[in-house]
Amino acid sequence: MSRHLTSSPRSGHELFARPAAPDLRGHVLGYRGFRFGAIGVRRRLMIPDAVVKVMLGFGDPLRVVDPFEPARSASAVSLVNGARTTAAIGEHAGRIHGVTVLLTPLAAYRVFGAPLSEWANLSACPSAFGRTDLARLAECLAAVPDWETRFALLDRSLRALLGAGPAYSPEVAWAWSALRDSAGRVRVEALAAGTGWSRRHLERRFLLQTGLTPKGAAQVLRLQSALRLKESGASWADAAAQAGYHDQPHFDRTFKAMTGRTPTSFRADRTSASAQDAQDFVPGQITSAILPRC
Template sequence: MGALAVEQAWGITEFGTWRLTSGVPDARLGRGVLGYRGYRVSMDRPQRRVEVPNGLVTMVVNFAAPVRVSRAGAAPTTAYTSLVNGLRTDAAVGEHDGRMHGVEVHLAPWAAFTLFGVPMYELRDRMVPLGELLGPRAQVLEAHLARAPDWPRRFALLDALLLERLAAGPAAAPQTVWAWGRLMASGGGVPVADLAHGTGWSPRHLEQRFKEQIGLSPKTAARVLRLQRALRMLAGGSAASATASACGFYDQAHLHRDFRRMTGFAPGEFLLHRGNGARPVDRLPGQVTSALVSAPDR
């Protein structure tokens, strides 16, 4: 089993405590398994977090009470214990009663294609119960992770499961992995025609492979990654006009329209929610994926 580097962060707020534990996956899993994050939150009131489109597929295994999930602007309608969140083009909102304990696995979408063995378009804009993808193995995994005495052993259990599934699942095409990497590195700035040329595929074939192995068309994936780049720039203090120009939007109004359509917020409103946060909320360092928003007392 590969060695794990584990980092911890914790804090106390006026409402309670939180602790995050980050783990590095076994190197044999490759660059498609981006990281593990254990979490434990103990607050005296409900918590609500908005998750914006971010280019990640996330597997979540909860040890505590289920999380209620909805689309932004709608009342929570579905409760999940453990789930897989596919690539999104709109925002999702998760709400819990203040106590959470579990682990997240962050995946590149082409790696999720191999690990879960389903066309990724089936997960687009969806949160799927883990049991639908792993079968009875999901409950076994939940039980073993909950009983494990510490985070390194939990991460080792995840390594073992993912290595097994990596060996058995369908491999993503190298051209898909390359094209996704180009889009990621450019913040969605590479034209689809250039991606097709680089893969040696026709634009139509590239789109078919992307929908199967990524979950979105190249054009839609570029929109998501362009939004992520804009979020990073805005959160870093860049002006909206400069951000729009750098990220390939026609103008500032175009940035605002896409931002609201994909997150449910105006840029300034979203950043205000992030500024009110008393603990880290983003899935991965260097990305802007989430914000804490007010939740009603129960």
């Protein structure tokens, strides 16, 4: 059953969320349906969260800007956003309407059937990854009259794509689970020993199938751990210590390097946003903040 997150009939603004079907939940983290009316230029800082997001759009284009490497910026009605180690900024100025599919990196490897190492930290339209069928899926979703039917269509489509895709290595899956379950606090040497591979071989295979290096994944997962702790009421210093940073200055430097913001400014952006803004699209993650209008 979908959950209505927020709506505003006056502005034509609505957000819906629904988990994937039970048999897909190890791979598909959920769906987010959205519709935004013409509300002026809107900018959302998207924090690294180790999730691949497939946005299938029915309205005006969305632009994703890479503040660290502007040449990587992209604009399209539908966009695939690979797993990132640095933040991006989503921008739109018109009416956008669509649904975002939240995939684990290993699920994305199966869905796209291509090395994720080729599109880490990238955003591009699905056809750039050889998936013109996703453009057709977006057209089918747009023609459906309600969110529940759209989400059911996504369940069926993703079940077929996952079933037909390449298998990922059990060793990579084990290493990913070890990092996820420890919130990034397992050393790469220990991961390599656990797989029986050399460190170099693990790094190559892990990057190929997740789009991240083991070290990069650990950095993202530690960042998310600190953000969840802060969200639950911890001070920045306590959150940094509990997430495995040497001290708060170490966390502050890492946060700025990964997001382009200080922890304090990021927190201020989140707390000043409208109550209608559902800022976190990924369950259990701190994923974004609405940026002030320029």
